[in-house]
Amino acid sequence: MTGAQAAKSKNLNIAVAPLEERDLPEADRVFRVAFGTFLGLPDPTQSSTSAEYVRTRWRAGPSSAFAAKFNDQLIGSVFAARWGSVGFFGPLTVRPDFWDKGVGKSLLGPVMDLFGKWDIRHAGLFTFAQSTKHISLYQKFGFWPRYLTAIMSKPVSAVADSRPSLYGALEEGEREKCLTACNALTGAILEGFSVEWEISSVASQQLGDTVLVWDDGRLAGFGICHCGEGTEAGQGSCYIKFGAAQPGPGADNAFDQLLKACEQYAATRGLSRLVAGVNVARHAAYRRMLEAGFRTDFQGVAMQKPNEAGYNRPDVFLIDDWR
Numbered sequence: 001m002t003g004a005q006a007a008k009s010k011n012l013n014i015a016v017a018p019l020e021e022r023d024l025p026e027a028d029r030v031f032r033v034a035f036g037t038f039l040g041l042p043d044p045t046q047s048s049t050s051a052e053y054v055r056t057r058w059r060a061g062p063s064s065a066f067a068a069k070f071n072d073q074l075i076g077s078v079f080a081a082r083w084g085s086v087g088f089f090g091p092l093t094v095r096p097d098f099w100d101k102g103v104g105k106s107l108l109g110p111v112m113d114l115f116g117k118w119d120i121r122h123a124g125l126f127t128f129a130q131s132t133k134h135i136s137l138y139q140k141f142g143f144w145p146r147y148l149t150a151i152m153s154k155p156v157s158a159v160a161d162s163r164p165s166l167y168g169a170l171e172e173g174e175r176e177k178c179l180t181a182c183n184a185l186t187g188a189i190l191e192g193f194s195v196e197w198e199i200s201s202v203a204s205q206q207l208g209d210t211v212l213v214w215d216d217g218r219l220a221g222f223g224i225c226h227c228g229e230g231t232e233a234g235q236g237s238c239y240i241k242f243g244a245a246q247p248g249p250g251a252d253n254a255f256d257q258l259l260k261a262c263e264q265y266a267a268t269r270g271l272s273r274l275v276a277g278v279n280v281a282r283h284a285a286y287r288r289m290l291e292a293g294f295r296t297d298f299q300g301v302a303m304q305k306p307n308e309a310g311y312n313r314p315d316v317f318l319i320d321d322w323r
Helices: 021-038 054-060 103-117 132-139 172-189 196-205 251-268 283-291
Strands: 015-018 065-070 073-083 086-089 122-127 144-155 208-215 218-227 237-245 273-279 295-305
Touching (some): 015 103, 021 054, 021 073, 054 073, 054 196, 065 103, 073 103, 073 196, 086 103, 103 132, 122 132, 132 295, 172 218, 172 237, 196 218, 196 237, 208 237, 208 251, 218 251, 237 251, 273 283
Parallel strands (some): 086 122, 237 273
Antiparallel strands (some): 065 073, 073 086, 122 295, 144 273, 144 295, 208 218, 218 237
């Protein structure tokens, strides 16, 4: 029986287990085919050709990645991330010939269990705003759609004549102090919120670096950047996966400085495009990005559990998109 024939069965024996390293090539292929098919690409396998999500996210946390298999064939995968008290998952992808067969629901079970084990107090995801099917699935697990998230970009116009302050340039002892400062900054935005996992993952995998903005010795902002092919940025791009300014007076100016520093970093790496996502509930940050020359390439919707704002508030100057 072929996979396509088996997928027509109403009672599939789907096995869900941790994603193993040997399954990464097939998980990557399924990821690209699934998104390419949903987007209607002539060749679905060319979806996000130079951007890497599957391997980078597995390496960041192998125990938080799960695979769905049918007859020992990988038919889907999902990745969960822990940002302290905040958790999100994605991408969740299923082979197209197994769509609407309960595979996505099967994959979400262990993710919800993991969020419980991690004591996640605010969970979220990014999905296609136009897809009633996706939104309906996630609502069954307690996630509710709120504001749109804009995935934005701008051409890099900075000149590579100076190098911004970088986490990767710090000595080991200085890195510990820097991580403490980063945790204090995000914790001031939302209790228990920390992206130390992302900072360390980018450093260990050499995906890019974390840009630091200082104000009289105080950390005013930081941005975690992926650079180029083989990362979540893709060829020629610098992707700010996360960025935040110290909340309170002067946060708007610190955010402006952070955007400039990240663009400067992209220039030093010879990259031509700066990419960043922002939830439009963060009204001031969204406006600042528009004023800085960012334009929306596409948008999705953030779904959150519980149905509360979390850090998606008008006064928060923060970049991320939960893809």
